[in-house]
Structure formats: structure tokens, C-alpha cells
Amino acid sequence: MSLTAVGEPAAERRRAPLGWLLWPALLAATVVLVSLPAGALPAWMTRYPAAWQVPVAAEISAFMRWLMESATFGVFTVRELTRGIAWVLDLPLAAAKAVLAGGIGWGRGAETVSLAPAIPWFSALIAGVAAGYWAGGARLALLMGAGLGYLAVFGQWPSAMVTLASVLVSSALGAAGGLLIGLACVRWRWVERAVSPLLDLAQTMPVFAYLLPMLILFGFGPVSAMIATIVYAMPPMIRVTTLAIRAVPPEIRELGAMTGCTRAQLTWKMLVPSALPALMVGVNQVIMLSLNVVIIASMIGAGGLGFDVLAALRRLDIGAGLEAGLAITVLAILLDRFAQALATKSARAPERDPERAARKRRLLTGAFWVAALLWLAAALKPDIAGYPEALRLSTAPYWNDLVRWINVTFFSTLEAIRAWAFLNLLAPVKRFALALPWVWVVALVGIAGYRLGGFRLAALTVALSLFIAAVGLWQVAMLTVYLCGLAVVVAALIGVAVGVASATRPRLWRAVETVIDLLQTLPSFVYLIPIVMLFRVGDFTALIAIVLYAVAPAIRYTAHGVARTPPALVDASVMNGCTRRQILTRVRLPLALPEILLGINQTVMLALSMLVITALVGTRDLGQETYSALAKADIGKGLVAGLCVAFIGIIADRLISAAAERTKRRMGLGR
Amino acid sequence: MTDPILACRNVSKLFGADAGRAVRDGRVTAGAAELAAVGLIPAVLDVELSIGRGETFVIMGLSGSGKSTLVRCLAGLAQPTAGEILFEGRDLFAMSEAELIRIRRHKMGMVFQNFALLPHLTVLGNVAFPLDVQGRPRAAREARAREMISLVGLTGREDHFPRELSGGQQQRVGIARSLAVGPDLWFLDEPFSALDPLIRREMQDEVLRLQALLKKTIVFITHDFDEAVRVADRIAIMKDGRIAQIGTAEELVLNPATDYVRAFTRDAPRAKILTARSVMAPVGETTDFAGEVAAGARIAAFAHDVEQSDKPFAVVKDGRVIGIVDRLAMIDVLVGRERKTAA
Numbered sequence A: 001m002s003l004t005a006v007g008e009p010a011a012e013r014r015r016a017p018l019g020w021l022l023w024p025a026l027l028a029a030t031v032v033l034v035s036l037p038a039g040a041l042p043a044w045m046t047r048y049p050a051a052w053q054v055p056v057a058a059e060i061s062a063f064m065r066w067l068m069e070s071a072t073f074g075v076f077t078v079r080e081l082t083r084g085i086a087w088v089l090d091l092p093l094a095a096a097k098a099v100l101a102g103g104i105g106w107g108r109g110a111e112t113v114s115l116a117p118a119i120p121w122f123s124a125l126i127a128g129v130a131a132g133y134w135a136g137g138a139r140l141a142l143l144m145g146a147g148l149g150y151l152a153v154f155g156q157w158p159s160a161m162v163t164l165a166s167v168l169v170s171s172a173l174g175a176a177g178g179l180l181i182g183l184a185c186v187r188w189r190w191v192e193r194a195v196s197p198l199l200d201l202a203q204t205m206p207v208f209a210y211l212l213p214m215l216i217l218f219g220f221g222p223v224s225a226m227i228a229t230i231v232y233a234m235p236p237m238i239r240v241t242t243l244a245i246r247a248v249p250p251e252i253r254e255l256g257a258m259t260g261c262t263r264a265q266l267t268w269k270m271l272v273p274s275a276l277p278a279l280m281v282g283v284n285q286v287i288m289l290s291l292n293v294v295i296i297a298s299m300i301g302a303g304g305l306g307f308d309v310l311a312a313l314r315r316l317d318i319g320a321g322l323e324a325g326l327a328i329t330v331l332a333i334l335l336d337r338f339a340q341a342l343a344t345k346s347a348r349a350p351e352r353d354p355e356r357a358a359r360k361r362r363l364l365t366g367a368f369w370v371a372a373l374l375w376l377a378a379a380l381k382p383d384i385a386g387y388p389e390a391l392r393l394s395t396a397p398y399w400n401d402l403v404r405w406i407n408v409t410f411f412s413t414l415e416a417i418r419a420w421a422f423l424n425l426l427a428p429v430k431r432f433a434l435a436l437p438w439v440w441v442v443a444l445v446g447i448a449g450y451r452l453g454g455f456r457l458a459a460l461t462v463a464l465s466l467f468i469a470a471v472g473l474w475q476v477a478m479l480t481v482y483l484c485g486l487a488v489v490v491a492a493l494i495g496v497a498v499g500v501a502s503a504t505r506p507r508l509w510r511a512v513e514t515v516i517d518l519l520q521t522l523p524s525f526v527y528l529i530p531i532v533m534l535f536r537v538g539d540f541t542a543l544i545a546i547v548l549y550a551v552a553p554a555i556r557y558t559a560h561g562v563a564r565t566p567p568a569l570v571d572a573s574v575m576n577g578c579t580r581r582q583i584l585t586r587v588r589l590p591l592a593l594p595e596i597l598l599g600i601n602q603t604v605m606l607a608l609s610m611l612v613i614t615a616l617v618g619t620r621d622l623g624q625e626t627y628s629a630l631a632k633a634d635i636g637k638g639l640v641a642g643l644c645v646a647f648i649g650i651i652a653d654r655l656i657s658a659a660a661e662r663t664k665r666r667m668g669l670g671r
Numbered sequence B: 001m002t003d004p005i006l007a008c009r010n011v012s013k014l015f016g017a018d019a020g021r022a023v024r025d026g027r028v029t030a031g032a033a034e035l036a037a038v039g040l041i042p043a044v045l046d047v048e049l050s051i052g053r054g055e056t057f058v059i060m061g062l063s064g065s066g067k068s069t070l071v072r073c074l075a076g077l078a079q080p081t082a083g084e085i086l087f088e089g090r091d092l093f094a095m096s097e098a099e100l101i102r103i104r105r106h107k108m109g110m111v112f113q114n115f116a117l118l119p120h121l122t123v124l125g126n127v128a129f130p131l132d133v134q135g136r137p138r139a140a141r142e143a144r145a146r147e148m149i150s151l152v153g154l155t156g157r158e159d160h161f162p163r164e165l166s167g168g169q170q171q172r173v174g175i176a177r178s179l180a181v182g183p184d185l186w187f188l189d190e191p192f193s194a195l196d197p198l199i200r201r202e203m204q205d206e207v208l209r210l211q212a213l214l215k216k217t218i219v220f221i222t223h224d225f226d227e228a229v230r231v232a233d234r235i236a237i238m239k240d241g242r243i244a245q246i247g248t249a250e251e252l253v254l255n256p257a258t259d260y261v262r263a264f265t266r267d268a269p270r271a272k273i274l275t276a277r278s279v280m281a282p283v284g285e286t287t288d289f290a291g292e293v294a295a296g297a298r299i300a301a302f303a304h305d306v307e308q309s310d311k312p313f314a315v316v317k318d319g320r321v322i323g324i325v326d327r328l329a330m331i332d333v334l335v336g337r338e339r340k341t342a343a
């Protein structure tokens, strides 16, 4: 590997002497512009004039109204079509809910005919443990037992099953849909070209923003929430599918041709099965994202664990909120481990000893029979189905006491921390962000785009930021940038420090990895609970929650990048007499820079996706804008605010990726 | 050649955008440098060859010389930019898709350099795969697959997954799979390059054994001349997409057409390639022979006897003495000198 600039265009090298001055100069100009007295600049520069605003939001609302009320395909109306789709998609959802939570039967209210109760907790526990044993062996079985046991003992069972039903159905549909779309992308170029910008958008847009259109299109009800969930959770599956299918060795395709496979045989007998381990990684992501969104969606009335948490927080019943939050965590861990076990199952050696294999099979079928029989018993004698009230535990009072004690004992300390952070960090940055003239920000984004990625990138970033200004959301957007930006800086500092520290210390890394694995499994919503307890609502709480949620990728990528320095280079530097610090700063960190940038990129995306959640604790940014639009059913406003968040995300993503690509090329690591 | 099973005429394969523009009158006549100047990579250039039924035909050349590309054209996996591939006298690329599929299902088999085993299937499943694709019933295809597995000596490992096998065993699975449909034409693209030398030898023996048993037409690719010598009836040497020379190993060693071929064959194991006929001296006056050797016998087979004796050996063909070999001839072979007087 060479450290010299290979393949760098000559023009760029000539520009270099002035080039390094560009950023300091821009920074200085920014500071000057911000500290100019009011009135020094023309008014239209500092504040986007109301007269120039484009009423996009109103037009979208009007369009949706037209679509739902008068649009028609001739034979049937758009409304009938969407309602039909909703009806079809509701079937599996209703079935899963009936089996897991509501009970099987038909009819409504008084004339309900009940066929069977929902699967009782003990049957589900046995079945879950057996499934865990089948997928991942004794350890997973144990984890399943403990997790499901927790849900039953602490009275979270009914809510957890409602949540689980939604997660299972939406991830099954999301994974299947993602697979099919991914296959289509591989097969037809134009599908891929059409789909890939949508993927970017769907992933960077806050869920609330398209929850609303879904509600309008598909009617108020859990199906709309499920469709929004699927839309949000499907993109990673599509990406994973295209990557995994393309990564199937070309020889396998040729084998397909040589054995005379038809196209369908090639896809379903060769490509998909041999890409299965990679595809399962995508399925895992779909499940985790679904859980995340299902929790958010259930806050808006679909019931389940998310609703419990929110209700408890509204009552200021911290203990109950924490218990429900822990239940979400438990569910998340169980789902994650189960999906991971499934993903790696095909890579493990099968049981070869026929005796043991047979015993395992007998054990599993036995367990499922027992579960089924117990279900039958519960159907005949419904009063044994519920978890006995007397055996129910609750730690809520203790938690309440603990929080009360902390708040009483450390009130002044916590308050001091909060005040300090507000005065020295949050307030100045906020003031700075709001004082920036919008014209200058647009120009900065354009210059950065041009320097990092050339004319096309500059055009894209300028266009996207102009959109934000033109729809009249500039101030709110800057609040978003301020909160997210600050959180990203803090997360990046922590992440790089922790990543560097743990990269060369395997024991520390194992501990850190466990923590960040956990952090990444938790639905974003869970983060808020303990922090709200300590710091109440406000920007500072939001900041901590965002940092916690977004720090994991920064740590992971840094550690990975630093640890991956070629050993030969490290040996060479040792022989050149470098100290450990020099090795770190001169060799490891520069080489890891592209990877660190990618980690920070992920951090930005996570921070943006956390925005909407923090709207619940009273921030005033775009997240709040989408959330309140949802409450008011203002579809245009919600969509536009959501688009703005997505655009901020896309600008950040493109700039950082371009920077990573550039550093990579400069160090001769590029391909 | 009386009945070529596979032939190609003026076949060229160029990579690059709009490769068809280099074709004039159905041929690519431009040289490599001209093509490179317009941004085309000539992987195969104007190749002409025909392979007889039952023959083991080896294509060899250095890495990047176009062997794989040529064989992919021959197998119909890649459409040549110009020229035609005739399988049993019919143009592969003029056939309908259905017919091509039919030919591949029943008449062709291929062994891949990196094995290309399906990771989700067991050994049995992998070997039965081509039959599964044809829609044969399970019992029939598994019976056939077990037969093939025992043929390559892997009995007892039917329910193992590819990742549980060594490289040599994996390639045996690849071989068994390619033979499962009973192909007439068997392609092997550097089948043993990924294996270490000992196993490679073993696998070469395996191919020789199977060939003696099954009598397929084999198209075998390698970059190793020793390997080529061991398995080949005829060898084609490729350089930069063109065929430099086609001939038996002995012809290549004795009459290299170009310096490239000469360089390629310089370190060849001559004793195993040359026959008595090509090193013998004229009979002259001698009648006092230590013994007889057949004209087609390889030197390695009789060198020891010749060395032991003071007297020369007679080279016989059809019961007639056509020349003599003596100690000196053996030494010439070993040091790579060609006897000026050789017939």
C-alpha cells in the first residue's frame, strides 16, 4: 500500500497551496457575518422573505384531498383501491393479533363468537424456548425463557404480544417485499435507477412524515401504521438483497447456465439460497427497524408497549414507564438474538450423530405438542389462561422511589449540570445557528459540495437547501441543524475517543462492543425514559438522548478502522522508532480517517431519525413540526417538514461520503 | 479430423463499449495495439480450432491470455464478438434458447476453477443439482448422484456440506456434479489451480482414470505445462488472445512455432514427452543391439535400460528396425540438445 497520492489529477495538486486556506477563510467569514450588528446586511439575506415562499404544503394537502375525494380510475376510485389494499394487508395482521393477543373468533361486541383464546403465556413460553433451542441451542433457549418469563411475571404480556404481532407481520411483509424489489433491481437496471433515490428518502425521512399520508390513503387504523412501518423497514432489505445477489460468485451463475437452469430456477434454486446468510442479515435489520417504528406508531393509539410507556410518562409514573421500557428492551433483544441465530444457523455444522439428532427432534416436537395441548386446555378452561395475579411482580414502586431519591438528593447537582450545559453549550450554539444568514449557509453548502464532489454535488446540495428556505421552514431547520449538529459533534468526540482507546485493547473492546450492541438494539424511544427522569424535558434531555442513540456507529467504525491498520505498516513504524502515540497519530488515525467519516455519517443519520422522538420532550425543530402536523392531520405540513429533515440528511450524507472518498483517494486506498 | 464435436471459426471476443464496431466481414482483423487504442480489450482474437470426439484437448497459456474467455465462448456462456462456435456442426448462437438449454442439460458438463459449489446444499444435493434442474424425480436423481459420488471416491460424505470438505474433496464434488448428466463434452477450467501440488497430481490421475473409463471429449484449461503433458492428446498454446500453436506435446517441444512456444516448453520434462522416434539416430551398420524399444515409447520408460548398456537399442516400428538409441541420445535429451541427425 502506498501513501503517496496515486492517480490524483495534476490540477488538484496545483490548487493545493491555496486550497488549505479555503476552510479557515470560510470559517472566519462565517464568524464575521454572525457578529455583524443587526441591519448591516439587507433584510432578505438574513431572513428568507415571506413573499418568496412557495406554498408547497398547501398544494400537497389540496392534492391529497383531490386524490382521496375525486380521483378515479374510471371503474373504481383511488379511495376504493387503497382501502382494498388496506383490507388485504389487514388479514395477516388481524390473524397474528388474534393468535397472539386478542383471541380467535369473529363478530364484534356482544355477539362475538369466540373460537379459541389467544395463545396463553405458558404455551407461548414453551414454544418460544423450543424455537430458541432449535435456532440457537441451549443458550438461546435460556435467554428466551428468561425474557418471556420477564414479560409474564411483570405483567407486560398482553401489550408485548400486541407489539410482537405487529412486528412479526410487518417484518415478514417487509422482508418479502424487500427481497422481491431487490431481485427486480438486480434484474432490471431501470428498476434500480427508479428505486434508489426513493430508498435514500425513505430512510432519512422521519416516520411521522409518512405515517400521515398513510393514514389518509389507507384509513385510520393499525394497517396504515403497518404500511408506514414496512416502508420504513424495507430499504435495508432491498439494499442487502441487491448487494448479496450481486456478490454471488459469477461461477455460480455460469454453473446455472451450464446445467441449463431457467431464469426462475437460477433465482430461486441458486442465487437466493446461496445468498441466504447475507440476506438474513437484512431480515434482522428489518425486524429491528420494524420494532422501532411499531413502538413509535403504537404511541399514536395502536396500543402495545409503546403506548404503555407514553401513558406512564404522561402520568409521571416513572416506574411503570421504565418497566414497559424494559419490556421493549427485552423484546428487542429476544427478536435480535433469534434473528441472528437464524442468520448464522445455516453456517453451523449440522448435527451428524443420528442418535442425538433424533433426540433433538423428539424434544422439539414434544415441546410443540405440549404447547398446543396446553393451548387447547386454556381454550376449554379460559380462567387458567391469564398469568395469576398473585404471582405478578412489579418493581415500579422501587423505581419511583429511586428516581425520587435521586432527584431529591442530587437535585442541585443535576440542575447545575443542566444549567451549565445550557448556558455554555446549547444557548450559544443555538444563537449562532439562528444568526447565520440563510444566503451564506446555502453558499457554504454549495462551496463544500463543489470542493468535495464537484459541480454536480454542489448543484444537489444548493437545490436541497434552497427547497428548505423556499418552503418557509428555514428557522426550524436551523434549530434542527443546531441540535443534531451539536449531538453529532459530541457523539463523534466520544465515539472517536472510545473507539481509539478500545481498538488496540481486545478486552476493553469486548466490553464496549457489548454495550454498543445493546444500544443499537434498543428502540430509539427507550432512551428517553431514564433521561427524562433525571433532567425532565427540554433540549438538554434531547441532546443526551440523541448522543446515546447515535454514538454507536462512531465508536464501531473508529475501532474497526484503527484496528484494521495493516500490521506490516505498524511494524515498519515501530522499526522507524515511532512511539505508541506517534503510531496512533501518524499512521493509524490517518489511515482510519475514511472509515471514521463513514461512522460519523451513520451517526448523523441516526441523530436525525431520533429527532422525531425528541419532539416528545418539547424540542422546537423539524421533528416537532412533523409531530404536531400529525396531531393536526395537516398532511402537507407534515410531509414538507419530513422532506426537510430528509434533505438535511441527504446533504450531510453526500458531503461526508464525498469527503471520505476523497481522503481515501488521497491516501491511495481507493479502488 | 473426421468428426469434430466442437469447432470454432474466426472467433474473437472483445471487451469494452460497443465492441461490435471492430468487426469487419464477420472477423476482427485489427491487431491488439489498434484495438487497445480505441479502448477495446481483446480477450480472444481470431481463434480457429476443432476438437475431435473423444479427444482430450488442453488450452494453455499464461494468466490473462484469454483461456477462460475462449472456453466460455466454446461452452456458449459468452457470445463471441465475431465468429461462430459449431457444436456437432451447428452454430451454438444461432440456436433457440430452449435448444441451448437442452444441449447444456444433456450434453455438456463443466468443472469450475473455484469449484462453484452451492453452499446451501449437501454433497448429495450438489451432485444431484443438474438433475434437479431437469425435473427428474428425487429417487432417480439421488441414485444417479450416489453413483457419481462413489465414482470420485467420496462415498460416506453425501450429507456433508461443501464447507466441511477440503479443497480436493470439494473439487471431486464439482467433478461428480459435472458428470452427473452424462455429458458428451466436458469442460474443465483450471480445475486444479486452487489445489496444492500433491493433491493436484492425485486429481490429474483421477481425470485420467475417469477418461479411460468414460471416454468423454475433454476441453481442459491449465497454465501448467506439466499438467497439460500429463492429460493432453493435443495442446493449444495461447498468447494475448491468439493461439500460438496447436499440436501434441512432442510437436510443441520439437518444433516450436514461435519463440514464445519455445520459451514455454523449455523447461518441460522432455523425457516424459519425447518418444524414441524423435531422438533416434539412423541405423547405420550396427546390428548388435542390447534390446528393442517401440517407436512411440516415451524416453522415460526405457532410459534406464539404455543407460545400463554399452550397446545401443533398436527402435522398432511394425517389426522393422527404423533407428537406434544409445547412451548419448539419453544425455542429449536430458540436457535439451537436439540431435542433428534425428529423423
Ligand SMILES: Nc1ncnc2c1ncn2[C@@H]1O[C@H](COP(=O)(O)OP(=O)(O)OP(=O)(O)O)[C@@H](O)[C@H]1O
Residues within 6 Å of the ligand: B015, B016, B041, B042, B043, B061, B062, B063, B064, B065, B066, B067, B068, B069, B070, B223
Ligand atoms: N468481463 C470482462 N470485462 C473486461 N475484460 C475482461 C473480462 N473478462 C476477461 N477480461 C480480460 O480478458 C483477458 C483474458 O481474460 P481471461 O479470464 O480469459 O484470462 P485467463 O487466461 O483465463 O487467465 P487466468 O489464468 O488468470 O484465469 C484479460 O486481459 C482480462 O482482463
Ligand SMILES: [Mg+2]
Residues within 6 Å of the ligand: B067, B068, B069, B190
Ligand atoms: Mg481463467
